[in-house]
Amino acid sequence: MLDGAVHALMAQTPFGGSRASGAEPQVGGVVGWLLSKQSEFYREMSATIRAAKSDGHAVWTLLGISFAYGIFHAAGPGHGKAVISSYLVANQETARRGVVLSFASALLQSLVAVVMVGVCAWLLNATARTMCGAERTIEIVSYALIAAFGARLVWTKGGGFMRALQVQRPALARAAAASHDHAGHGHHHHHHEHAPAHAEVAHLAHDHDEHCGHSHGPVPRELAGPGGWRRGFGAIFAVGLRPCSGAILVLVFALAQGLFWAGVAATFVMGLGTAITVAAIAVIAVSAKDLARRLSGTKEGGGALFMRGVEFGAAGLVLLFGVGLLFGYLAAERVTCF
Amino acid sequence: MGKAIRRVLGLLLSAGALALGAGVAEAHPHVWITASSELIYVPDGSISGVRHAWTFDDMFSTYALQGIETKTQGVYSREELGPLAQTNVESLKEFGFFTFARADGKKEKFQEPVDYFLEVKDGLLILHFTLPLKTPVKPKELALEVFDPSFFVDFKFADKDPVRLVGAPATCQVNFQRPNDGTVNAQALGEQTFTNGDNSNFGAMFANKITVTCP
Numbered sequence: 149m150l151d152g153a154v155h156a157l158m159a160q161t162p163f164g165g166s167r168a169s170g171a172e173p174q175v176g177g178v179v180g181w182l183l184s185k186q187s188e189f190y191r192e193m194s195a196t197i198r199a200a201k202s203d204g205h206a207v208w209t210l211l212g213i214s215f216a217y218g219i220f221h222a223a224g225p226g227h228g229k230a231v232i233s234s235y236l237v238a239n240q241e242t243a244r245r246g247v248v249l250s251f252a253s254a255l256l257q258s259l260v261a262v263v264m265v266g267v268c269a270w271l272l273n274a275t276a277r278t279m280c281g282a283e284r285t286i287e288i289v290s291y292a293l294i295a296a297f298g299a300r301l302v303w304t305k306g307g308g309f310m311r312a313l314q315v316q317r318p319a320l321a322r323a324a325a326a327s328h329d330h331a332g333h334g335h336h337h338h339h340h341e342h343a344p345a346h347a348e349v350a351h352l353a354h355d356h357d358e359h360c361g362h363s364h365g366p367v368p369r370e371l372a373g374p375g376g377w378r379r380g381f382g383a384i385f386a387v388g389l390r391p392c393s394g395a396i397l398v399l400v401f402a403l404a405q406g407l408f409w410a411g412v413a414a415t416f417v418m419g420l421g422t423a424i425t426v427a428a429i430a431v432i433a434v435s436a437k438d439l440a441r442r443l444s445g446t447k448e449g450g451g452a453l454f455m456r457g458v459e460f461g462a463a464g465l466v467l468l469f470g471v472g473l474l475f476g477y478l479a480a481e482r483v484t485c486f
Numbered sequence: 487m488g489k490a491i492r493r494v495l496g497l498l499l500s501a502g503a504l505a506l507g508a509g510v511a512e513a514h515p516h517v518w519i520t521a522s523s524e525l526i527y528v529p530d531g532s533i534s535g536v537r538h539a540w541t542f543d544d545m546f547s548t549y550a551l552q553g554i555e556t557k558t559q560g561v562y563s564r565e566e567l568g569p570l571a572q573t574n575v576e577s578l579k580e581f582g583f584f585t586f587a588r589a590d591g592k593k594e595k596f597q598e599p600v601d602y603f604l605e606v607k608d609g610l611l612i613l614h615f616t617l618p619l620k621t622p623v624k625p626k627e628l629a630l631e632v633f634d635p636s637f638f639v640d641f642k643f644a645d646k647d648p649v650r651l652v653g654a655p656a657t658c659q660v661n662f663q664r665p666n667d668g669t670v671n672a673q674a675l676g677e678q679t680f681t682n683g684d685n686s687n688f689g690a691m692f693a694n695k696i697t698v699t700c701p
Contacts (some may be wrong), residue, residue: 187515187640190516191518191543193545194543194544194545194548195544198544269552269553273552273553274552274553275552275553275554275570276549276550276551276552276553277570277573278553279552279553393516394516396549397516397545397546397549398545400548400549400552401544401545401548401549403552404548404551404552
């Protein structure tokens with residue numbers, strides 16, 4: 149059960165110095181606050197579901213709590229939003245696409261939880277152990293998919309990056325040569341003379357960008373087409389496949405109270421809250437990249453190379469997440485199996 | 487290049503930190519356990535092991551009992567819960583039973599659990615099990631901590647009789663220290679812990695510390 153969770157990157161002894169060496173209270177307060185809020189909301193759920201048995205109004209409270217829980221739950225850095233954001237950055241996606249991806253994957257995640265509990269617990273009356281086994285299998289598949297997805301991104305983005313490098317190198321060499329030639333001419337003059345070299349670099353890179361746009365790195369316009377959506381579907385599927393342990397617990401509890409529908413409603417509202425937060429983070433990621441593109445594109449030469457590098461890095465992150473989660477180096481929420 | 491590169495590198499680094507921090511922040515508790523523990527002494531005054539009784543929270547109790555066949559609906563016998571208890575202790579092994587002991591500063595190991603069983607009381611599932619020490623010890627000071635390093639399980643000791651000594655020499659004194667208020671501790675979770683990607687010991691700040699001193 150609960151497998152790799154403890155195999156954290158830098159495992160320490162159970163009595164390790166982490167506490168003694170002191171986590172200094174700084175920005176971490178936000179994380180702490182998020183944590184305590186989530187558990188607060190989560191803990192209120194069981195009592196509210198119980199109350200809903202006799203008092204219909206409690207269902208509204210339940211939905212409110214679930215929504216808040218979803219928002220807070222997703223605000224902590226988790227693999228879902230990390231993968232989605234990295235994917236968006238790697239793939240020149242639009243913010244709008246990011247929002248759609250976030251909602252779709254959260255919806256899928258809720259759906260998987262409901263179907264799983266509906267089929268396993270309700271129809272088959274399976275034990276928690278069986279359900280947990282199913283959950284873990286789904287989890288492994290989901291992580292493997294993220295890794296595969298990341299590998300594919302790295303492959304394509306790596307190609308783009310290498311090509312950008314190749315285009316860049318001769319231009320840079322020329323730029324360096326130019327700078328050498330004019331080295332003795334004083335700073336101001338040097339700077340001035342240098343400008344054409346920069347322009348050349350930018351021009352080359354721009355050409356390259358256009359070329360790439362058609363064969364390797366799709367522009368946002370293209371992604372909005374049918375092929376683009378299919379690609380996005382991969383991300384939705386990989387991330388949304390794995391249900392949230394919290395949702396499973398809530399659903400089973402609601403089922404036992406004879407209020408399965410309330411659990412289902414809570415799960416979808418939770419998903420809605422999660423989607424809002426993930427979408428916000430995705431939009432920030434996309435905007436950050438746009439900002440980076442503008443900065444590197446206007447001020448400096450080699451902007452395209454740089455952006456290919458960023459995309460390559462983001463693709464690498466997706467792969468890293470997948471592999472890390474798969475082998476338990478990155479502990480996401482553990483699946484409850486005891 | 488300098489400025490833009492640095493700015494974007496900063497962005498990338500924060501993304502990486504976010505990635506590594508993933509485990510930390512997602513690890514909010516999903517299971518709440520109210521524990522009470524007994525330290526078992528043998529006649530010569532050595533400690534032979536720890537006997538736990540862990541009461542699971544409402545939601546998790548219901549989840550764990552899902553699908554378990556019983557003769558009478560809603561009434562669970564020890565036998566009917568036997569397989570689940572077996573699963574529990576087998577699974578807990580991977581986590582060192584969330585129980586960490588030191589005798590005069592030296593880390594002690596536990597054997598496989600014995601006398602384990604489950605019962606349901608007022609709808610809540612209670613797991614009983616005894617962890618014998620590999621070898622009984624007779625330290626001046628025994629420190630016992632019960633916590634989940636990854637904070638998936640939140641341990642709280644019972645208000646009444648959180649810790650008891652069974653058969654201990656009369657001179658032994660037990661001191662029980664609860665974790666400070668959870669929120670305060672959570673807020674002490676610094677940037678450092680966060681960016682380390684090290685969530686292995688995250689729950690340590692929520693540890694319940696038991697100290698027994700026998701002069």
